[in-house]
Amino acid sequence: MTADESTFSSVGSEITVTRWASFKDQVGRSWYRFSRNPISLAGGSMVLLVIVLAILAPYVTPYPRHAGSFTDFLSAFQPPSQSHWFGTDEVGRDVFTRVIFGYRVSLMMAAVVLGISVPFGIFLGLVAGYFGGWIETIIMRVTDIFLALPPLVMALAICSAFTPTIEKAMLAVAAIWWTWHCRLINSITRSIKTEEFVQASQVIGSSHLRILFKDILPNCASAIMVKITLDAGFVILVGAGLSFLGLGVQPPKPGLGTMISYGSQHLPMKWWLTVFPSFAIFFLILGFNLLGDGLRDMLDVEAEGV
Amino acid sequence: MVDQYMLEIRDLYVYFRVYEGISRVLDGVSLDVCKGERVGLAGETGCGKTVTMKTVMGALRIPPAIIPKGEVILDGQNVLKMSAKQLLQMKGTKVSMIFQDPMNALNPVFAVGTQLFDVIRFSNRHTSNGGKLSKKEILNRAITALDEVRLPDIKRILNSYPLELSGGMRQRVLIAMALVNGPSFLIADEPQTALDVTIGAQILDLLSELVRTKGISVLLITHNLGVIQETTERVNIMYAGQVAETAPTALLFENPKHPYSQGLLASVPRLTGGEIAEGIRGMVPDYTAVPSGCRFHPRCDHALPICSQKKPPLLLVEPDHLVGCWLYAKEGDAE
Amino acid sequence: MSESLLVVEGLVKRFPVRARTFHRQVGEVKAVESVSFDIKSSEIFGLVGESGSGKSTVGKTLLRIYKPTKGTIQFKGRDVTKLTKETLRFFRQQAQMVFQDPKSSLNPRRTIKSTIEESLIVHKVAKNGGARKKIVADRLAMVELSPNYMYKYPSMLSGGQRQRVAIARALALDPSFIVLDEPTSALDVSVQAKVIRLLQRLQAERQMAYLFISHDLSLMRTIASRTAVMYLGRIYELAATEDLFTNPLHPYTRTLISAVPVVSAEERQMKPKKQSHGGEIPSPINPPSGCAFHPRCSLAKQVCAQKLPDLAEVMAGHFVRCHIAIDALSANTRKIHLVDSAKEARNKIKRR
Numbered sequence: 007m008t009a010d011e012s013t014f015s016s017v018g019s020e021i022t023v024t025r026w027a028s029f030k031d032q033v034g035r036s037w038y039r040f041s042r043n044p045i046s047l048a049g050g051s052m053v054l055l056v057i058v059l060a061i062l063a064p065y066v067t068p069y070p071r072h073a074g075s076f077t078d079f080l081s082a083f084q085p086p087s088q089s090h091w092f093g094t095d096e097v098g099r100d101v102f103t104r105v106i107f108g109y110r111v112s113l114m115m116a117a118v119v120l121g122i123s124v125p126f127g128i129f130l131g132l133v134a135g136y137f138g139g140w141i142e143t144i145i146m147r148v149t150d151i152f153l154a155l156p157p158l159v160m161a162l163a164i165c166s167a168f169t170p171t172i173e174k175a176m177l178a179v180a181a182i183w184w185t186w187h188c189r190l191i192n193s194i195t196r197s198i199k200t201e202e203f204v205q206a207s208q209v210i211g212s213s214h215l216r217i218l219f220k221d222i223l224p225n226c227a228s229a230i231m232v233k234i235t236l237d238a239g240f241v242i243l244v245g246a247g248l249s250f251l252g253l254g255v256q257p258p259k260p261g262l263g264t265m266i267s268y269g270s271q272h273l274p275m276k277w278w279l280t281v282f283p284s285f286a287i288f289f290l291i292l293g294f295n296l297l298g299d300g301l302r303d304m305l306d307v308e309a310e311g312v
Numbered sequence: 313m314v315d316q317y318m319l320e321i322r323d324l325y326v327y328f329r330v331y332e333g334i335s336r337v338l339d340g341v342s343l344d345v346c347k348g349e350r351v352g353l354a355g356e357t358g359c360g361k362t363v364t365m366k367t368v369m370g371a372l373r374i375p376p377a378i379i380p381k382g383e384v385i386l387d388g389q390n391v392l393k394m395s396a397k398q399l400l401q402m403k404g405t406k407v408s409m410i411f412q413d414p415m416n417a418l419n420p421v422f423a424v425g426t427q428l429f430d431v432i433r434f435s436n437r438h439t440s441n442g443g444k445l446s447k448k449e450i451l452n453r454a455i456t457a458l459d460e461v462r463l464p465d466i467k468r469i470l471n472s473y474p475l476e477l478s479g480g481m482r483q484r485v486l487i488a489m490a491l492v493n494g495p496s497f498l499i500a501d502e503p504q505t506a507l508d509v510t511i512g513a514q515i516l517d518l519l520s521e522l523v524r525t526k527g528i529s530v531l532l533i534t535h536n537l538g539v540i541q542e543t544t545e546r547v548n549i550m551y552a553g554q555v556a557e558t559a560p561t562a563l564l565f566e567n568p569k570h571p572y573s574q575g576l577l578a579s580v581p582r583l584t585g586g587e588i589a590e591g592i593r594g595m596v597p598d599y600t601a602v603p604s605g606c607r608f609h610p611r612c613d614h615a616l617p618i619c620s621q622k623k624p625p626l627l628l629v630e631p632d633h634l635v636g637c638w639l640y641a642k643e644g645d646a647e
Numbered sequence: 648m649s650e651s652l653l654v655v656e657g658l659v660k661r662f663p664v665r666a667r668t669f670h671r672q673v674g675e676v677k678a679v680e681s682v683s684f685d686i687k688s689s690e691i692f693g694l695v696g697e698s699g700s701g702k703s704t705v706g707k708t709l710l711r712i713y714k715p716t717k718g719t720i721q722f723k724g725r726d727v728t729k730l731t732k733e734t735l736r737f738f739r740q741q742a743q744m745v746f747q748d749p750k751s752s753l754n755p756r757r758t759i760k761s762t763i764e765e766s767l768i769v770h771k772v773a774k775n776g777g778a779r780k781k782i783v784a785d786r787l788a789m790v791e792l793s794p795n796y797m798y799k800y801p802s803m804l805s806g807g808q809r810q811r812v813a814i815a816r817a818l819a820l821d822p823s824f825i826v827l828d829e830p831t832s833a834l835d836v837s838v839q840a841k842v843i844r845l846l847q848r849l850q851a852e853r854q855m856a857y858l859f860i861s862h863d864l865s866l867m868r869t870i871a872s873r874t875a876v877m878y879l880g881r882i883y884e885l886a887a888t889e890d891l892f893t894n895p896l897h898p899y900t901r902t903l904i905s906a907v908p909v910v911s912a913e914e915r916q917m918k919p920k921k922q923s924h925g926g927e928i929p930s931p932i933n934p935p936s937g938c939a940f941h942p943r944c945s946l947a948k949q950v951c952a953q954k955l956p957d958l959a960e961v962m963a964g965h966f967v968r969c970h971i972a973i974d975a976l977s978a979n980t981r982k983i984h985l986v987d988s989a990k991e992a993r994n995k996i997k998r999r
Contacts (some may be wrong), residue, residue: 028758028798038331202752205712206816210766211739220765224756356835357806478927508697509862513906514925535835538865538908565910579840581865583907583914585892588869591840595805 039304046300052293060109072099073107075258086278093278096268101278104260105286111261112290115176115245115254116238122180124234127187128226132218134188135195146192149185157182157244165253172261175254179244183237190233194226228305232298239294246287262287317385318497318529319345319368324382326363329375332600337363339553339607340623341382345497350523350530352540352561355550356576358596361533364550365499367391368531369409370399387496404438408490410519412502414482418474424485425470428454428492435493457488461518480511487519491526498523501533516543537580541565549573552597552607555626559633569635571612606638614639651721652688652824652856653709657681658718660701660708664932676931678704680880681718683958688823689854693871693888695861695903699931700877702860703747706826709858710744711735722824740770743817747829749809753801759812760797763787766819786815790845807838814845818853826858831866843870864907865914868892873964876900879931879939882958886965896961896972898922899940922946938969946971 041047064070068089078098086093092101134145161178168174198204199222207217246263248254255261257268262283269279326338338360345351355361366372368384370391384391387406394402411417419427432450445453458466461484474482483503490498503519504512520543523530532544540547541561548558549570557570568574578589594611597603603610609619618638626634627641659681664674679701686692696702708715711727720727722742725734746752753762763786764779766772773779784794790811801809810830817825827846831839847870850857859871867874868888875885876897884897895901905921926943929935935942941951950970958968961976 025758025798028800028803031803032800035331202746202748203754205707206744206746206752206813207754207765208712209710209739209742209744210769210816211736212765212769216769220757220761221754225754227756356837480927508928509864510697510902510906510923511928513908516908536908537836537910541910542908566912576837577910579837580910581840581843581863581869582911583865583868583892583904583909584911584917585868585889588840588843590844591837595807595838 036304040300043300043303045296046303049293049296049298049300052289053297056109056290056293057113059106060113063106063110067100067103067106069100069103072103073260083272083276092282093276095265095279096272101265101282104265105262105283107260108255108262108265108283108286109290111172111255111259112242112245112287115172116241118176119180119183119241119245120234120237122177123183124187124230127184128191128223128230130184131188131191132195132222132226135192136199136214136218136222138196142192145188149188149192152182152185153189155182158247161244161248162251162253165248170253170256172255172259175245175248179241179248183241186237187230187233190229191226194229195222198222198225228301231305232302235294235298235301239291239298242287242294243291316346317344318347318349318387319343319531320383320385321364321368322383322385324364324367324384325380326360326367326372326382327378327380328599329378330600332598334378335599336602337553337599338367338382339602341550341553341555342626343548343555343558345529345531347496347529348527349546350520350532350544352544352547353531353533353550354535354537354540354547356535356596358552359550360553361535361550362501363553365501365531365533368499369403369407370394401438404435405493406495407497407499408493408495410483410486410490410498410500410503413506414479414486415474415506417486418482420474423471423473424477425454428457428470428485428489431489432492453492457492458485460491460522461485461488463488478511479507480515483507483515484518487515487522491522491528494526495528497529497531499531499533502535503532504539505534505536519543537565537577549576552602553599554607554623555636556608557633557635557637558626563630563633569629569633569640570608570637571614571639572608606636650688651685652690652723653686653858654719654721655685655705655709656683656719656721658683658705658708658720659716660704660713661716674932677880677934678931679708682877682880682882683718684875684882684885686824686856686858688856689850690873691850691857691859691871693859693861693867693874694877695864695867695874696877697862697903697928699879699928701880701931702862702877703828705877706744706828706858706860710742710826711738712744736770740766740820741822742824742826743820743822744826744828745810745813745817745830748833749806749813750801750833752813753809755801758798758800759783759787759804762801762812763816763819766816770820772820782819783815786818787812789818789849790815805838806834807842810834810842811845814842814849818849821853822855824856824858826860828860829862830859832861832863839866846870864892864904865909876903879929879934881939881968882966883940883968884966885958886962886967890962890965893917894965895919896965896967896976897940897969898944898946898971902943 059066076099081094081098082096084090084094090100090102092105094100130145134142157179160182161175164178165174204217204221207221245254249261249263250267252267255264257264265283266280269276269283272279321341321343324338324341328335328337341360341364343353353361353364368386368391379392386402429450432453433445436445454470455466458469463469463481463484469477469485477485500519504515507515516539532540534540544561546558547561547564549556549572551572556572557564557568564573565577568577572592575589575592579591581588592611597607603620605620605622606624609615612619616638624636624638624641626636629635629640658679660679662676662678663672664676665671666673682705684692694702694705704713707713709720711730715728718728722738727738730738760783763783767779767782773782783797787794787796792808792811796804796808796812804812830846831842834842843866849855859867861867871888873886874888874891875882876899877883878899884891884895884900891900892904895904901919902921902923905918909915922945923943924945929939929942937952937954938956941947944951948970956968956970956973958966959973960966961973967973
């Protein structure tokens with residue numbers, strides 16, 4: 007609320023509020039809402055920290071060469087110390103270095119799976135929710151069928167039928183993952199469809215495609231962002247699960263799940279081999295979840311008010 | 313005579329912390345409700361009606377709210393100094409509320425009867441002779457309460473869920489709930505707004521009659537001046553967190569003194585037809601950057617230099633008619 | 648009287664009520680049941696009623712947001728119910744709508760400019776951005792908003808400003824007909840006054856016709872030149888607004904007017920006596936037989952429950968659908984007829 011309701015007089019007057027200023031104000035408000043919640047701030051920092059570490063992995067890790075098939079049997083199974091924070095594994099590689107490189111794989115997996123499945127799911131959900139009728143019935147029943155398959159089981163089936171690689175695992179998970187987004191967007195579209203601004207666009211004569219992409223999709227954006235953030239954690243968990251079962255990341259590539267799997271053979275004496283990678287997964291997923299909750303608060307446009 | 317007041321709000325300030333800084337919502341609000349009196353609190357959206365009501369009910373969340381100054385005395389007790397337990401006690405025995413939207417005020421997953429029994433048990437726990445009530449006693453009280461609000465077929469209503477009732481019936485149930493503990497003070501927040509014209513009229517008639525026969529003091533909060541005119545004895549017009557004018561309803565509506573009240577009344581479309589006025593220029597101020605002095609002065613056509621400097625006190629312009637406007641000041645009032 | 652811009656005949660709109668499983672139809676909401684009226688060009692026609700009366704459905708069906716179940720809608724001589732692509736384009740440019748709640752009628756993720764220019768893009772009126780920007784600024788000026796609002800989002804605006812933007816959107820293509828669906832019911836009185844004045848000014852300047860839908864009778868009195876009263880999907884009374892308020896004929900109209908909370912003594916005096924013994928508004932899924940108001944009407948006779956009265960023109964331009972009112976008035980007219988024939992007879996005798 008800035009200007010007066012009706013004191014406007016001259017028609018050709020200057021536009022002093024530009025698109026950029028308006029955008030900055032929006033961002034400022036969103037950040038204020040986000041930053042007021044310490045938990046979401048913590049979640050955001052955790053995720054950001056992991057992403058930065060993963061990107062800069064070759065520069066920030068003490069022994070970048072340990073990420074591959076490096077061996078140094080002399081320093082195998084060392085407990086955590088000054089030079090090896092998370093200890094070393096059975097061939098003497100630095101666990102800390104491998105965890106950071108493991109993050110790379112996990113994050114990549116999340117990005118690829120969500121990058122494929124989310125747009126697909128959103129598109130089907132939009133179409134089903136907007137047109138309704140038999141189109142919706144067909145799309146949603148197919149979705150239901152896919153939903154009945156747990157992603158891990160699907161991935162197991164595909165990976166055990168062929169040679170297990172991380173790429174196949176990702177495709178398998180993506181083939182299931184779109185259903186959740188389809189369902190979510192379908193239900194949001196159904197409720198937005200009845201909003202009066204959609205009817206207003208109909209009265210104007212906008213085409214269905216315009217209404218779908220200019221009116222409905224932008225209003226799903228916040229829900230999609232929250233869902234993606236929360237999903238990223240789950241995809242990483244599924245990926246780690248696959249690796250644990252030996253179907254995802256193949257050694258010597260560092261995968262968090264693979265590391266836990268190998269480390270578990272040396273429990274309880276060489277505890278650091280399992281505890282640190284497990285904690286790394288826990289840390290990242292917790293970060294994504296806290297961030298997701300924070301985003302939800304931030305993106306609720308009308309949530310505030312005296 | 314202190315006792316004659318049911319509710320006394322004295323110089324109440326309420327602020328909120330928001331993104332832009334501090335939102336100064338209530339700016340020295342004073343109003344009172346005498347025992348057995350029906351008082352209206354009228355004003356437009358964002359004038360501080362709801363904040364005032366929440367403060368009285370002890371329902372403000374602190375923080376973000378801040379109460380730097382002021383007193384709210386309800387039947388001799390300061391609400392702002394009450395403990396949570398005392399507040400509950402007060403709600404159980406003395407004060408009741410009726411809300412705008414009867415659907416939101418009822419829980420959709422419990423039968424009406426269950427909710428009404430809960431209210432009866434709750435209020436009984438807080439009365440002085442609070443022994444346990446027998447099931448039969450509770451049922452009897454519930455039936456009496458629903459009978460009072462003229463609901464037909466009470467047995468069926470007790471067993472039905474809020475969604476099965478029409479808006480008018482739900483509001484009747486809420487009135488029954490509000491009155492079942494025999495309160496001496498009732499706050500009604502836009503009780504007819506969510507209802508249709510003819511149904512709203514029925515509800516207001518019923519409510520007026522009940523509070524009159526039971527001698528309950530009422531604070532009716534609404535933006536609908538017609539409703540104020542038809543149900544209250546005295547009215548406070550509020551603007552941007554300040555009380556602009558207070559007087560007996562008929563007097564104020566016939567002869568509004570404050571420029572804001574005048575503009576507001578002129579904006580109301582009349583059943584007798586005729587053009588409506590241009591409204592009031594400008595809009596309600598942003599509470600984080602409120603105008604100094606009288607908060608109405610930037611919109612006022614009669615503003616004097618002093619209006620932007622000093623907040624006007626409530627001045628007596630005729631018996632029982634107080635106006636917060638410098639136009640009616642006599643010499644020496646400014647000090 | 649000028650020619651009719653819009654002629655509605657026998658409009659029916661029913662919404663199917665479907666069961667959750669298998670979409671089986673289990674009933675019908677009879678939202679609009681055989682409604683007929685006409686709107687003259689540059690006239691403000693009022694449609695008043697309570698919830699469930701179907702007044703909004705009439706407005707939305709006219710603009711083809713809903714497909715009519717039955718009936719015809721003629722706009723400038725063309726039948727809008729059987730639209731070809733070309734007529735549809737023409738109609739979308741000529742007829743617009745302003746919705747009740749500006750909070751939900753403006754897309755929260757679009758800037759004001761994007762909202763207003765949508766129809767310019769869709770109908771390819773202004774192709775380049777500069778021309779569009781100029782038109783948007785012009786429409787904002789029409790609704791007394793500064794061009795500074797262009798890049799703001801609806802959440803930054805007050806209710807009154809939002810409704811002005813919604814009006815600007817409707818004006819974008821210079822329409823000749825606007826459906827106003829309770830355009831001020833979400834606003835405060837002082838803001839409502841300004842928006843109503845704005846609407847009145849725009850209507851006078853641009854010679855548009857309005858269908859003004861509202862539940863607020865006082866407001867209807869102020870703005871409409873003719874008013875129809877709807878109850879459960881049917882028009883029960885239709886007359887020049889002045890006539891309707893000074894001489895309401897239907898018991899429902901009287902009850903409705905008597906229920907309006909008013910502020911002045913004059914208004915209280917003009918209120919008719921209510922002719923209802925209370926009761927709730929029935930559901931449009933299962934409306935009462937005969938005259939839908941009979942269960943709440945204090946004058947109801949047996950015939951009212953059995954037979955739906957016709958909408959009869961009992962005085963010039965004053966239509967009412969009520970057995971009792973029609974009987975009373977036609978008895979009067981019969982008396983007049985009798986007097987006239989007696990006079991005639993006398994004259995005949997004289998002439999002889």
